Amino acid sequence: MNLALRDIRHNLGRFVLTCLGLSLLLGLVLSMIGIYRGLVEEALSLSRxxxxxxxxxxxxxxxxxxxxxxxxxxxxxxxxxxxxxxxxxxxxxxxxxxxxxxxxxxxxxxxxxxxxxxxxxxxxxxxxxxxxxxxxxxxxxxxxxxxxxxxxxxxxxxxxxxxxxxxxxxxxxxxxxxxxxxxxxxxxxxxxxxxxxxxxxxxxxxxxxxxxxxxxxxxxxxxxxxxxxxxxxxxxxxxxxxxxxxxxxxxxVDKSRRQIGLFTVILLAVSSVIIALILYTMTMDKVREIATLKLIGAPDATIIGLIIQEAVAMAVIGFSLGALLINLAKDFFPRRVILLPGDGLALAVVVLVLCVLASGMGVRLALKIEPAVALGG
Amino acid sequence: MAASITTPPLVDIQNLSKSFGQGDGRVDALKHIDLQVYAGQVVGLLGPSGSGKSTLLNVIGCILEPSSGRVALDGQVVYDGRWLQKDLRRLRLDRIGFIFQFHNLLPFLNVLENVAVVLEIAGAGTGPARQRALELLQYLQVEHRREVMPSSLSGGEAQRVAIARALANRPRIILADEPTAALDSERAGVVMDLLRKVAAEQGAAVLVVTHDEKIFDRFDQMFYLRDGMLADIDGPHTRSKDVAERR
Structure with missing residues (x-):
């Protein structure tokens, strides 16, 4: 029985909204990478x-x-x-x-x-x-x-x-x-x-x-x-x-390139903090359920699996939606936005790693929850 | 059902103490507790708030480490000055069933899954786990609600499902924390009758922490906990005296 899937299904609306918010954020990161590539490509196109x-x-x-x-x-x-x-x-x-x-x-x-x-x-x-x-x-x-x-x-x-x-x-x-x-x-x-x-x-x-x-x-x-x-x-x-x-x-275009590059890094850092907070809050919301699972004898792996699987699902859905969004919107940008498959793949891996790392806060919290919480003690 | 004199107690606690803090801030939550609960017995644990009821339940449930004493569960010594079992989680999973005041069903699983999850955690396959869960729901007469989410259950139904979950791995010991506090008299009586049925038919020892006077007559024996000390109530509420007599 996949607990993460059941939990997502139970809170589907909230999960979808969270993924949508994350997708906007990741779409923004992807667009910055695309703008960065576009800037370099535009600068080079005239000379090429x-x-x-x-x-x-x-x-x-x-x-x-x-x-x-x-x-x-x-x-x-x-x-x-x-x-x-x-x-x-x-x-x-x-x-x-x-x-x-x-x-x-x-x-x-x-x-x-x-x-x-x-x-x-x-x-x-x-x-x-x-x-x-x-x-x-x-x-x-x-x-x-x-x-x-x-x-x-x-x-x-x-x-x-x-x-x-x-x-x-x-x-x-x-x-x-x-x-x-x-x-x-x-x-x-x-x-x-x-x-x-x-x-x-x-x-x-x-x-x-x-x-x-x-x-x-x-x-x-x-x-x-x-x-x-x-x-x-x-x-x-x-x-x-x-x-x-x-x-x-x-x-x-060096300064513009560096400016966009730095902004992309900042956006990624902000995204990681937000992802960590989302996962932490999601875990906080499940304190009693996690305590109950622990009390009835669920191993830590089951609890960690629940959190990490939700984090991975959020990363995959958030990134996919973000990528779709930016692919649909890229032609409306005043300057070229170039989305290279390699960049997308690299960001997907980074987001996946970030989500798993960010879920560490939630996992740490979950592991600290005492089974006695389920008894109200 | 009266307990057999020849069988060893399923819960055997001797000279158990539990303190929190040190020095002037030290609080003795439990003081030299002796308690035995036998197979087939339903025992009530009463006491005012802060008397140590939950602490005792946590110790028996292997959630809280005692400060001293000896704890044996289902014939196996699990604590004697230190934990003797490495895997307390597995011990809880296999030997102890928990029932909570507010049932604590997992809100994201339906009724059937709430029962089956314990079996799956214990290593049962999905099919056998669902089959056993279905049998338990039939036994507790809530099988018709198997696909429903816990939020749609009445208090009595939710508590029956919680009992089914507690019985899933055929535990010998059932610990119930205020299982009837959120129920009216009729439903509280039904839940207690179910616990008595489980104790009788499955040979389990049931320990119930409660303040609920309307179920006092359902206990084989009651203990009163005050200031961390346990007293046996030998009065009109005690249905079966044989265990007390033996003690």
Missing amino acids: TPRADLWVVEAGKRGPFAESSRIPGDTREVIASLSRVAAAGSLTYQSVEALRSGGKLRLYVVGYEPGRPGGPENVTAGRTMGRSHYEMLADVKSGLVLGEQVRLGRNVFTVVGLTRDQVSSGGDPVAYLMLQDAQRLQFELEPPVARREAERGAPPATTDVVNAVVARVAPGTAPGQLVEAVGRWKHLTALSQSAQEDVLTKSV
Whole structure:
């Protein structure tokens, strides 16, 4: 006869409510882990989109994500001319705010050269960029739809394609423009400013500037060799793809990552305390029954089994409900929530262990209950 | 049923004392108690609150260790200056049945399970345990309530189920703590008659702690406990004198 099951059935409403409360808590822990993963994934997605082996940026900089970087527009030709480079592409990166439906729309604009490394490989709707100006590919998270027109700077761009999972490390959806359009958006001066610059004798501002050049190396070539080769030029710095990802995770999103990580740990600690209190209270409620069981000769193992089985049931049901809840809700989060099976499994094990450990308080209480309590003495 | 003179007592307590605390704070709850309860006998233990009734019941039930004296249960010495049995839990399970004032049925088990659980704890399989529990419920005439939860039972029914549970492992000793306190006269009489029936038919020794005057005439012998000392009541309430005469 399974006493835990009978006790759960007897207090089903209270048990279900407790599990529901626990599931919300564990759902929160799971969502924090998902947000953490999402943050890292989002930070890396932009650097992974070009599928580059090499990033070339301004000398002494760790750009274009960690620091600003400006290099001449012809750098791409220079890099492409290196013997072990298979392909190279110029890129610009810029945060902009556009007006849309009376509200503000934040976009992270990436300028790239179609046909060269740097742009998205696929679009989920519409078409990829052609050779025309004033076209845009936008991430679905921007809310933009195919054919919609958006004013950026002095020009109006038409959305011709939609991408997915393309966001900046700050969470802004990415909009891809033709390189020249993006260059003008970023580097072209407003007419009054340009006139003032001309009047004071300054040379005309050039827009032939990019933030980075990405390159793919020829098969059989180690990116490190090219990093070393480009590093010999004093005006450029080269980073391998792994170095770029390190910069992003250990520098750009490091504080956010650590903040979320710490918050997750705190949540887990709070969860353990709550689980322990729930189990302790559940045991407190059964003092007389436990005393009766002891008096009629039930061994400690029966009493411990009752408490631990309830703890395990609570952990399993609470976690399963929490996981289900967060799986249903994850798409409503403003930023990506990535739930990896490994993370879920690890949390399930942690919760199970926590519940068993937390039930220690209840078990300790149960073992201290004197059988005489059943007699009222 | 009168006890046989030749059989040894099922509960045999000699010179038993129990103190709590030390020095000036020492309280002598039981003082040099001698008590024998024989098979088939229903014995009442009376006394005011704080007289040591529950302490004596706890000692006989192997829940509380005496300070000195000798305790033998079912012919086996379990305490003689120290516990002589390693597994007191098993001793309780096999030899002693408990009946409580408020029946103490487990609220999350139905009537049948409340009786069967004792048998399962003792190692019986589910099938035999349920079969024996059913027989006991039939014996105590509450079989028709076997699927009901304790909260739905009347006081008298709950106490019958409690008696069935106490009898599950065929114990030779039954300890009852105020078993009729929560019942009216009629139901209290029924419960006491059942205990007498159990004692007579199963050869058990039944010791009942009570304040309930309406059941005094159901005892073979009554003892009065005052200030930790035991006195045999040899009066009109005592139904059977033979044991007292032998003593």
